[in-house]
Amino acid sequence: MSNINLEYYKIFYYVATLGGITAAADKLCISQPAVSQSVKSLEKQIGGKLFMRGPKGVSLTPEGEALFAYVKKGYEIIEKGEESFRRMNDMESGEVRIGASDMSLKYFLLPYLEQFHTRYPGIKVIVTNAPTPETCTKLSEGKIDFGVVSTPLPERTEFDTRYVRDIEDIFIAGGRYASFKHRTVRYEELEDVPVIALERNTSTRRYMDEYLARLGVVLKPEFELATSDMIVQFTLRNLGIGCIVKDFAKEYLEKGEVFELLFEKKLPKRHFCIITDKKNPMSKAADKLLKVIEENL
Numbered sequence: 001m002s003n004i005n006l007e008y009y010k011i012f013y014y015v016a017t018l019g020g021i022t023a024a025a026d027k028l029c030i031s032q033p034a035v036s037q038s039v040k041s042l043e044k045q046i047g048g049k050l051f052m053r054g055p056k057g058v059s060l061t062p063e064g065e066a067l068f069a070y071v072k073k074g075y076e077i078i079e080k081g082e083e084s085f086r087r088m089n090d091m092e093s094g095e096v097r098i099g100a101s102d103m104s105l106k107y108f109l110l111p112y113l114e115q116f117h118t119r120y121p122g123i124k125v126i127v128t129n130a131p132t133p134e135t136c137t138k139l140s141e142g143k144i145d146f147g148v149v150s151t152p153l154p155e156r157t158e159f160d161t162r163y164v165r166d167i168e169d170i171f172i173a174g175g176r177y178a179s180f181k182h183r184t185v186r187y188e189e190l191e192d193v194p195v196i197a198l199e200r201n202t203s204t205r206r207y208m209d210e211y212l213a214r215l216g217v218v219l220k221p222e223f224e225l226a227t228s229d230m231i232v233q234f235t236l237r238n239l240g241i242g243c244i245v246k247d248f249a250k251e252y253l254e255k256g257e258v259f260e261l262l263f264e265k266k267l268p269k270r271h272f273c274i275i276t277d278k279k280n281p282m283s284k285a286a287d288k289l290l291k292v293i294e295e296n297l
Contacts, residue, residue, distance in 0.1 A: 008042040011035055012050065013075045016068045020057035094285040095124040099135035099147035102227055103204070107247045108165055108272045109148045112293045119292070123285045132203035139277050145286035147275045150203050150245075152210075158278050163271040164297060168246045169208060171261040172253070176238035185261045187217045194240030196231050197221040203270075204228075208243050211267055232258075 014024040015035065025032045043050050050064035060068055096116075100109050105127065113125060128138060132149040136156060139147050150167060153159075173180055177193065190212075197219070198205040205224075212219060222240055225231055228248040235242035235258055242249075242258075252258045274290070276282065282290075 004042065004045050008038050008045075009071050010075065011038040012042055012068070013071050015039060015051065015058065016060055016064065017072075019059070023057075094122075094283060095126060096283060096286045096289050097126045097128070097144040098286075098289075099128045099130060099138050099144040099149070101131055101135070101149065101202070102129065102229070103167075103245055103248070104148040104150060104272050105129065107167075107245075112289070112296065115296075116289050116292045120285070120288065123288075125289075131199075131201050133201060136275065139275060139280075142277070142280045145276075145282040146290065148272060149275060150272055151270045152203055152207055153273070153275070156275075159275045160278055161273050161275050163273045164293070165272040166269045167272060168269050169204065169243065169267045170246045170249065171241050171243050171263075172232075172235050172249050172258045173241045173261060174235055174238040174258050177241060180241070180261050181259050183262070184264050187212055187215055187263060190219055190241065191217060194222040195219050196223040196225065196234045196240045196242040198228065198231065198243075199224050199226055204243075204245060207270060208267070 011024060011028065014027050015021060018024050018027060021032050021035050021039075025035045028035070039051065046067070048063050049061050050067065051058040052061055098109070109127075113127075116123070117125065128135070128144055130138070132147075133154055135144070135147040135149050136154050136159070138144045140156065140158065148164075151163075153161065171185075171190070180189075197208065200206070200209075209219070221243075223231075223234055225234065228244050231242040231244050232248055232252060234240065235244075236252065241261065246253075246260075249258060249260075253260060274293070276290075
């Protein structure tokens with residue numbers, strides 16, 4: 001490709017489109033001599049005449065027509081790119097890619113997404129629903145702008161982590177397990193009853209297993225489920241004792257449909273947190289969403 005000043009092509013485009021030196025000068029807010037000189041410079045560098053003068057302005061030579069067909073496409077694509085950039089920069093369009101678990105989406109992120117959508121209706125929000133370990137992987141691979149996850153987290157030195165809310169893990173049971181009600185339960189007793197828990201690839205299950213292992217207790221759940229909502233449903237049907245984040249069980253605890261088991265030592269609280277990758281820049285829309293969240297913390 002020759003080293004022709006691209007500004008010459010821009011001026012060539014407007015002279016050809018508007019059909020005259022004066023009209024192009026007015027459009028570009030430059031002098032007529034500057035437009036004429038640019039056209040002459042382009043003709044000299046490209047090696048041929050581009051315009052013919054006429055009583056009503058200028059018209060393209062056959063060679064000029066051939067060149068203009070390509071310049072027109074290229075310049076108009078650039079204009080569309082600039083418009084797309086402007087719209088994204090002004091928050092009229094764009095997208096946010098978020099990774100979140102069922103739990104963090106339902107009990108933390110959803111109200112902020114509602115506010116954000118009201119404020120910026122043109123922004124597309126893509127939520128990848130996955131457990132914490134998978135969300136961390138997607139963030140590291142640059143597939144999401146940020147993640148809203150629960151601790152414990154895999155050790156990732158490239159992540160910035162901000163704790164945004166406490167969460168509490170509890171064990172719940174239905175009427176068939178009334179013998180556990182209104183008394184202090186030992187964790188060892190859970191080894192002798194059916195237990196309902198999340199799958200092993202979740203931070204919640206990992207947290208429960210690691211905490212109980214430190215107490216010398218190893219549970220082998222009879223039911224391993226993909227969602228916390230299903231743990232509640234299995235518990236309501238007396239299929240076992242469920243391990244769950246308290247938010248999911250709150251409605252059923254208040255109605256008395258299930259009860260919380262009481263232990264001498266509760267499972268220590270965990271956290272929802274927002275994770276971002278230091279090495280991967282976020283979109284402007286994602287940065288705005290994080291600011292909406294920060295405004296309300």
